[in-house]
Amino acid sequence: MTINHLTVAGSGVLGSQIAFQAAYKGLDVTIYDINEEALEKGKERLQRLATIYRQEIQTAKSSYSDQAHNIHYNKNLLPNLDDIFLAKVDASLDLVAQLPDNIRLVTDLEAAVQDADLVIEAVPERVAIKESFYKDLGKVAPAKTIFASNSSTLLPSQFAQLTGRPEQFIALHFANNIWQNNIVEVMGHAQTSDETYKQVVAFAKAISMVPLQLHKEQAGYVLNSILVPFLENALILYNKEIADPKTIDWAWKLGTGAPMGPLEIIDIVGIETVYNIMKNYADTNDDPKSTHAKLAKMLKEQFIDTGHTGKTVGQGFYTYTDKK
Numbered sequence: 001m002t003i004n005h006l007t008v009a010g011s012g013v014l015g016s017q018i019a020f021q022a023a024y025k026g027l028d029v030t031i032y033d034i035n036e037e038a039l040e041k042g043k044e045r046l047q048r049l050a051t052i053y054r055q056e057i058q059t060a061k062s063s064y065s066d067q068a069h070n071i072h073y074n075k076n077l078l079p080n081l082d083d084i085f086l087a088k089v090d091a092s093l094d095l096v097a098q099l100p101d102n103i104r105l106v107t108d109l110e111a112a113v114q115d116a117d118l119v120i121e122a123v124p125e126r127v128a129i130k131e132s133f134y135k136d137l138g139k140v141a142p143a144k145t146i147f148a149s150n151s152s153t154l155l156p157s158q159f160a161q162l163t164g165r166p167e168q169f170i171a172l173h174f175a176n177n178i179w180q181n182n183i184v185e186v187m188g189h190a191q192t193s194d195e196t197y198k199q200v201v202a203f204a205k206a207i208s209m210v211p212l213q214l215h216k217e218q219a220g221y222v223l224n225s226i227l228v229p230f231l232e233n234a235l236i237l238y239n240k241e242i243a244d245p246k247t248i249d250w251a252w253k254l255g256t257g258a259p260m261g262p263l264e265i266i267d268i269v270g271i272e273t274v275y276n277i278m279k280n281y282a283d284t285n286d287d288p289k290s291t292h293a294k295l296a297k298m299l300k301e302q303f304i305d306t307g308h309t310g311k312t313v314g315q316g317f318y319t320y321t322d323k324k
C-alpha cells in the first residue's frame with residue numbers, strides 16, 4: 001500500500017509541520033484536534049508555515065537570479081534552464097498559497113480517519129492523553145490504517161496493545177522545523193511488522209525526509225537520547241542560578257562551534273513540551289524532590305504560568321520579534 005491519505009492527530013507545533021510538509025509533497029491531509037479552539041490555533045500555525053515556506057522558496061528564487069548570469073551552457077542543446085527553474089519556483093509558490101485551505105481540519109475522530117492510510121499521532125507528551133487517544137483511534141480507524149507515534153520520549157510498546165493492531169503500530173519521530181531539519185527516526189516495537197516498517201520508510205522518503213532506521217526500541221531514539229540530557233543539564237545550571245541564559249548558551253556555542261545553545265533550542269522546541277518531558281520523568285520516579293520535579297516546577301511557574309512558552313509566542317528564555 002502506498003500512503004496517499006494522511007491524518008495527523010494534534011495540530012500543535014509538530015502536528016502542523018508534519019501535515020504541512022506532507023501536503024506540500026502532494027498527499028491528501030486531514031488534521032484532527034479536540035475542539036474548534038485548538039483547530040483555530042492549528043490554522044494559524046498552517047498560515048505561519050505557509051509564510052515560512054514562501055520565504056524559503058523566495059530565497060531560492062532571488063539567489064538563483066543573482067547567480068544565473070554566471071552559469072554558462074549551450075542553449076541550443078539544452079532547454080532554457082531559467083524558464084524551467086522559475087516555472088518550478090512559481091508553481092511551488094502557488095502550491096504553498098493553497099495549502100492552508102487544502103488541509104482539512106476536523107474535530108470528529110471517526111470522520112478524520114475514515115480514508116487514512118496512515119495516522120500520525122502528535123498529541124501532548126502525556127501518557128494518559130496518548131492512552132485514551134489510541135483506545136479511541138483503534139475503535140474507529142479502518143483495518144488498513146497504520147498508526148505512528150511522534151512521541152519524543154515514550155516507547156511504542158507502551159501503547160501497542162491499546163491500538164488493537166500492534167503489528168501496524170510504529171514510532172515515527174520528526175525533528176522540530178522539519179522543512180530544514182528533515183530527519184525522521186523510524187522505530188518499531190517487538191511486534192511491528194516488516195511491512196509496516198517498510199511502508200513508513202517509503203512514506204518518509206516520499207515527503208522528503210531522511211529516514212533514520214533504528215533496530216530496537218530506545219526511549220528518546222537516537223536524537224533525544226543525546227538531546228534531552230543536554231537540555232536538562234542546561235536547565236539545572238539555570239535553575240541553580242549558576243549563570244544567566246546567554247552565558248549558558250555562549251559556553252556551548254563558543255566552546256564547541258555549535259550554532260545554537262541549549263536554552264535557545266528549548267525556546268524553539270516549546271517550553272510546554274520540555275515541561276511535559278520533565279513532569280513525566282518526575283511522575284515515573286514519584287519523588288517530589290527529584291531534579292526532574294524541581295525543573296518541572298520551575299518551568300511551570302516561571303514560563304508556562306506567565307505565558308512565556310517559547311519562540312512561537314515571542315517570549316521564552318529570550319524575547320523574539322520574529323516568531324518563526
Ligand code: NAD
Nearest residue numbers: 010011012013014015038122123124125150151152176269
Ligand atoms: P503541542 O502542545 O504543540 O500540540 C499538541 C496538540 O495536540 C494541540 O493542538 C492539542 O490541542 C492537541 N491535543 C490535545 N489532546 C488531544 C487529543 N486527545 N487528541 C488529539 N489532539 C489532542 O505539542 P507538540 O510540541 O506538537 O508535541 C506533540 C507530540 O510531538 C509530543 O508527543 C511531542 O513529544 C512530540 N514531538 C515534539 C517535538 C517538538 O519539538 N515540539 C519534536 C518531536 C516530537
